Amino acid sequence: MGENGWTIFWTAVSLVFILEGVLPFVYPRLWRRMMLEALQLPENGLRMMGLTSLLIGTLIILLLG
16 A cells, blocks of 8 residues: 555545544433444344345445456
8 A cells, every 4th residue: 555545545544533423522411322222232233233234335345446
């Protein structure tokens, strides 16, 4: 991976942190309630959420590329 590749990688990682931080910063009560509800989900429910997120992210990358 060249210099430009690393820049793109770290930009993407930074965007993940930014997006992950928006909800708890803007709506901390909602975020806490969502986390408490997530703790109650069965493992399969969490896996499906993870798979859905992976597929959407992959689709966006493919559409942009």
